[in-house]
Amino acid sequence: MDIERFSKISESLRQYRRAELKDFETDIGSKPVDMLYVDPLPGGAVLQTVLSSNTTFLLGRKGTGKSTVFAKAQSVLRERKNVISIYIDVKSIYDVLGATNIPDAEPDTAGISSLTYKAHMLRKVMLGKIISELLKGISDSCESLTLLEKWRGAKKQYDELRNSLMDIGDRVKNSKLEKHEIPVLQKITSQLRLKKQQEASTATSSNGKANAKIKSFDYEISGELTGSLSDFDRTLDDSDIYNEYSDVILKSFPFDDIITEIQTLISESGLLRLVAFFDDFSELSIVDQRLFVDVVLSPLNNSSNEIVKLKIAGYPGRIYHGKIDPSKADTVFLDFSDLYEANEVQEMERSASDYAYRLLETRFKVFGIKLEDYFDVTSTTLIEDYMSMMFRASFNVPRIMGHILHICYLDKISRNEKITLASIRLAAKKYYENTISRYFDRLNRYALEPFENKLDRNNQQQLLNCIVNECRGVRKRIIDKEVGGRYFDNLGGNPQTSHFIVSPDLEEIFSSLESNFFLSRYKNTRDKAGKNVVVYALFMGLCESERMNWGYPEGREYRNYFVQRCFEYTRAIHHFLSQNQTIKCEKCGFCHSMENRKSIELFKWRCPECMEGLCSIVNLSDDFREEVEKLDKDIMLEPIELEIVTTLNDEERKMRAGEISSLIDTTHQMVGKRTSKLQEMGLVAKERDETDGKMRNSLTDRCQETYFD
CATH class of the missing domain: 1.10.10.10 (Winged helix-like DNA-binding domain superfamily/Winged helix DNA-binding domain)
Incomplete structure (x- = not known):
């Protein structure tokens, strides 16, 4: 048993930026991605789709391997020598930039508030930095491909073209306020002041009760601009203002020049196209996403005459296409419920377990050891059983597999003991308690962030508690023979209650819990009445922590176990929402019942009471606001x-x-x-x-x- 190599295997899996894996080159060679890459689908179908000549969206939760697929695709493209391939980590650019990058206010900014100016310029600097990185990547690729040898004209023309690209990059990186931007910024400033007055008036009429809008995106740019960006974003909720604002920003960047220079470079060099990989796109706020797509991606995709092809990685349910026609783009999902969807859940699980086996077997082999030597394989417990357990314990997320193996390394391998099924369950429990569950408590207590973020997280925690309590209640009713007739007779004293079904209308409600791996969509199916429903499964570590039995009984008679009526939680979730949410008009402040959501949504959220304001879902948050106000902000x-x-x-x-x-x-x-x-x-x-x-x-x-x- 090689303890050190096993440790390195777990370490290589749990790293976020493992697409590079530079720390392991001495162990496995100079091209670790090529050696370790395992396609989620047999035959390399995911990789081949990304390598196609179409624009591609690669969607999956954190840790599902999007960056690794991109790294492998780039490695293949570099060998072809007939395309330029560049990679941009969008989130890292947004992370590094901050208030210090904002130029000083221009003299002619009358009627524009300081907050509006700073928020606008920060956004513009960020977009300029992305475009600059794109042009720098093209220039660097030209040099590495020695395109001068392919150039049909004189050397001077080639050098002039590269210099032109670099000059454009310098120009967009050093963003300045343009005169044509001033009117829309004055309008936004006016809207901000009006909203502040309305909020103050509403707060007074409601005896100081405050509400916060539900947010689909947690990411906020930190620092002194957080509050202003939040207000700025709310102003851009108005589609007319947003469209005017995005058009103004787009005109600030010389995309005609950029695309013309790229087209000239590609055609004169005899190349096929430019392939641009954009990673971590969904980490941005919704406004940043929209601007990024409308200002950067859409012009590149739609105006380049097929010369530029985009490969974009993001999260399911958090993708904005803008003017990119999704029907003309390929979309690949990496989450197991989409990737291995099948009529029978057992067939889906077999496909998912097969990927877990191929992934781990390849990694162990490359590091020079055998997978089977580290698991307690017997005549009754085969390696396939362990791979099935790894899938169930990790939802087939390679990064979570790495964490589980790391905990097994500490608990078992470091003591020269083999991994058992029980030790995998225990590792899932420890990972949940030490990592996943901290998402609620530590961030709410110690994170310096807008109140809305804490409120959103608190509501997720309450929703999760609602689901867990429902699971406990179902378990008790099964044990007491209150439900199911004789269907549950042979299940013993701890029946499986880790899965539940809800109406597809509620999928959006679970998106944050799913993104943070408290639960996962498992499959789409039909209930006993023939209606479409979605099966969700709680994370195995959560079930182990709550002493609930994860999974479903073996045997063909239990193939419809999930759709028993006792596992239908739609009513329970609606009841929870009715107690914690309402629909409120931003103009008149009137609150409508959640039962009216579909009819209000039908009229594009126009308020039925005043017919002027727009409604939104808000959380009832008075008690929680009092809790937050008691926290010690000095240590946040x-x-x-x-x-x-x-x-x-x-x-x-x-x-x-x-x-x-x-x-x-x-x-x-x-x-x-x-x-x-x-x-x-x-x-x-x-x-x-x-x-x-x-x-x-x-x-x-x-x-x-x-x-x-």
Whole structure:
């Protein structure tokens, strides 16, 4: 048993930016992605779709392998020598940029508030940076492909073209306020003031009761602009203002010049096309997503005469297509419920388990060890049983598999003991309790963020509690023989209650819980009345923590186990929502019952009471607001800083910035910048290692006592 190699396997799987895997090149060679890549579908169907000549959207939750697919696709394209391939990590660009990048206010900004100007310029600087990175990537690719040898004209023309691309990049990176932008910014400033007056009036008439709009996107740009960006975003909810605003920004960037230069480069070099990979697109707020698509992606996709093809990675349900026609693009889903959808749940599970086996077998083989040597395989428990358990415990997310293997390494392998089915269940429980469940408590207590984020997270926690209580209630009714007749007679004292069904209309309600792996959509099916329903499954670690039995009974008579009426939670969820939400008009403040949602939605959320304002779903939040106001804001950290100290606490070792960044999905530059800030706050200690001379970070006693003891 090679304990060190097993540890490296688990480490390589749980890293966020494992598409690079540079730390493991000494173990497996200079091209780790080529050696480790395993396609989610047999025959490499996912990779081939991404390599097609169409624009492609690759959708999956965090950790499902989107970046790895992109890395493998780029590796293939580099070998072809007839395309230019570039990769842009959109989120990392947004992470690094901040208020310090905003140019000073122009002299002719009369009628534009300081907050409006800063929020607008930050957005413009970010979009300019993305375009600049795109042009820089094209220039670098030209050099690596030695396109001069393919150039049909003189050297001077080629150099002029590259210089032109770089000049455009410099221009868009150094964004300035244009005169044609001023009228719409004045209009936004006016709208912001009007909204503030209306909110103040509504708050007074409601005896100070405050409500917060439900948000589909948690991501906020941190720092001093958070509040202004939130207000700015709400103003752009008005489609007319947003359309005018996005058109104005689009005119600020010379896309005619950019596309003309790209077309000239491709045609004169005899190349087929430019393929641009955009990763971590869904981490942006909805307004940032819309602007990114409308200002950057749509012009590249629609105006390049098929010369430019886009490959875009995002989250399911969090994709904005804008003017990109989705019917002319390929969409690939990486989550198991979409990838392996089948009539029978057993067939779906077999396909998902097969991927888990291919993924782990390849990784163990590349690292020079055998998969079967580390699992307690017997005549009754086969390696296939372990792979089925790995799928169920991880929802087939490679990163979660890595975390489960890491915990098994600590619990079993490090002691020269083999992994058992029970140890996988225990690892899932530990991962849930130590990592997933912290999403609620630690962020709500210690994260410096807008109240709306905390409220949204609190509502998710209450929804999860509602589901878990319903599962417990069903288990009790099955045991007491109150439901199901004789169908449940042979299930023993702990029947499986981890799965439930709801109406497809409620899918959006579960999106945040699903994104954070508290539960997962399992399959689409029909209930006993023949209506379409969605089967959801709670995370196995959550079930282990709550002492609930995960799964479903074996045997053909139980193939419809999920659709028994006792597992239908639609009514329970609607009851929960009716107690925690209402539909409120932003203009007159009138609150409508949630039962009226479909009719109000039919009229595009126009208020039936005043016929002028737009309605939105709001959470009833008075009690929670009082809780938040009692929190100690002096010890709160920005979310990324909280992630850094949490990682240092969990790993219990001194870590380099690059090691931390690989586990929290950000750049090592960002980690270095934030750990320096944390050092000044007395929360992180920095020390240069005498053996390799690299700086390592650790928690101070003050940090440990404040946030973790």
